[in-house]
Amino acid sequence: MPQTKPLIIGAGVAGLALAVGWRQAHGHTPLLCERLEASAHQGFGFLLLPRGLQALGSLGVDTNRELEPHPIEHTRLVTPEGKTIAEHRLEPGTLALDRSRLLAVLRGRLDGSRLLEGRRFETLRRGAAGRVVAVGFRGGEEIDADLVFGADGAVSRCRRALLHHHGEPWMPGTVARVQEIVAQVSAPALAARLGHGMLKIVAPGAGLAVGLLPLARGRLVWFVQFDTERHGWPHAARPLPFLETLLQSFPSWLRQVIAGTESGLPHHWRPLDLDPPTRLVGPNIALLGDAAHPLLPFTSQGVNLALEDACMLRDLLRDTGDSAAIEAGLRAYERQRLPLLRHYMAVGRGMAAAFLALGPDRGLLPVAP
Ligand SMILES: Cc1cc2nc3c(=O)[nH]c(=O)nc-3n(C[C@H](O)[C@H](O)[C@H](O)COP(=O)(O)OP(=O)(O)OC[C@H]3O[C@@H](n4cnc5c(N)ncnc54)[C@H](O)[C@@H]3O)c2cc1C
Incomplete structure (x- = not known):
């Protein structure tokens, strides 16, 4: 049986975490194609919640030693005049992390020759039964792949390719x-x-x-x-x-x-306010991270869910012996993930609406419940 040829599109948190997980499970780094060069802007920082911390731990990252986290115990909401509106204790173990440091640590766990930068994904070529057989990039380059992961962020071309194939609008929102x-x-x-x-x-x-x-x-x-x-x-x-x-x-x-x-x-x-996803996978393609579920910034869940997505795909795709096993793993991922993602997307909308009306409760919560 020839070895599976997985290809990950997008080397943000989700794509890198999946590559690390794949290496843990299969002993080799999958091909990762990223449109930006490593010297590009790498972002600022975010809240890592205990669920994200646990996912990082299972990827073999020692957060305290490697990521220089800063513990965040509580949030305080005040008016511009300094009057306290609300205070919340955060889940114990919540940390503030620098995004570029997290990316560097994940990258450091991979065989660097498998990370191809300056590759902007554009199209999928499909073969029999709608299976992806190759991935096309700007400039005309094409790379063969028999398992594709779309981790290309909120404005995901992979999502477009997946939904377009099923005749669905790729950007159902604003x-x-x-x-x-x-x-x-x-x-x-x-x-x-x-x-x-x-x-x-x-x-x-x-x-x-x-x-x-x-x-x-x-x-x-x-x-x-x-x-x-x-x-x-x-x-x-x-x-x-x-x-x-x-x-x-x-x-x-x-x-x-x-x-x-x-x-x-x-x-x-410019966050997107999209309707919850209808699907996350095809027979040999899956979306993860923001590509699967762009969240409104109020939820503070984006990076945490992206890390969890990666771990879940790693665990469900340990058996890549044949295409039926892969498809079963992908379907299980979709089944388990969709309800949770729909929940967070709906909660995000509620938090945004409450922020606009300065509601007394959800808009003022620091993290999506
Ligand atoms: C440069 C950058 C900085 C960020 N900074 C912050 C921050 O400071 N705080 C915060 O909370 N969130 C930030 N985010 C968003 C945050 O990383 C995500 O919401 C979350 O971590 C989920 O990660 P992701 O890997 O799914 O998406 P992303 O982190 O958005 O990663 C997607 C990756 O795919 C690449 N990509 C996109 N399109 C293509 C294509 N066509 N072909 C190939 N590659 C492609 C992108 O360049 C990016 O590297 C940032 C995202 C980016 C891209």
Whole structure:
């Protein structure tokens, strides 16, 4: 029996985690094709919840030793005047992590020659019974594959290819109404003041909030969530002047931190508000991470679910002896995963709606229940 030729599209958290898991289970690194070069912008940071921590542990990553995490014990929501609106304790074991460090650690576990950068996936070629036989990239390159994993993020071409094959719309939704501008800065005094707490400053009734997440080494991630219907959109290349105007009613120390950010750094995320997925797999293709389930930023679940997806695929595809075993593993993944993903996508919408109305409960929760 010839060895399976798996190919992973996208070397973000989900794709790299699956490659690490595949190597654990099968002893070799699958081919990973990523559109960006390693020198590209690698993101800022996120909350790793106990479920994500457990998944990383099962991938053999010693988070405390390798990732320099910063424990986050609680969140506090305050008004711009400093009045506390709510406080929440987070699940014990919740950590703030630097995204680029996580990617580097996962990459370090792989045979680097199997990671092909500068490969932008475009099309799938299918053979008998709709099975994928090759993956096509911009520029015309084609690589044979008999098992394909789409881990190409929220605006996933793999999702498009999968759904298109079944005659379904690939983007059943819109760009989300609440958008986010985010950056990471060095602010040791403020990070020390925040300690092990995440702070969110919310302007009641304004569809506007600023979050501060401390990381290790005196760094922190700041993020601004804003209702585009009320506040419009920043000029693509100039988010800082947009924020200066937007945050007039916020404390001056906060505006100084944001204004002190290196000008090219802040990133404007345009999250998608998609309907829950109808399918995650075909006979020899599966979606994982944001490609399977782009989540609204309120949930804080994206990276955690991506890591879990990867571990679940690893566990369900230990037997790749024949195409029937592979298809059974993929179907089991879809069956187990879909209900949970639908739950988080619905909760995310509820949290976004509550944020817009400044509801008393879900919009103010730090993490999707
Ligand atoms: C550059 C970047 C920075 C981020 N920073 C943060 C952050 O600071 N905080 C946070 O909470 N979330 C961040 N995210 C999102 C977060 O990583 C994901 O929500 C979550 O971790 C799920 O990971 P994922 O691997 O499914 O998706 P992603 O992390 O989005 O990874 C998808 C990967 O696929 C690649 N890709 C996309 N299209 C193609 C294609 N056609 N062909 C080949 N490769 C393709 C992308 O370049 C990317 O490397 C960031 C994502 C990216 C891409």
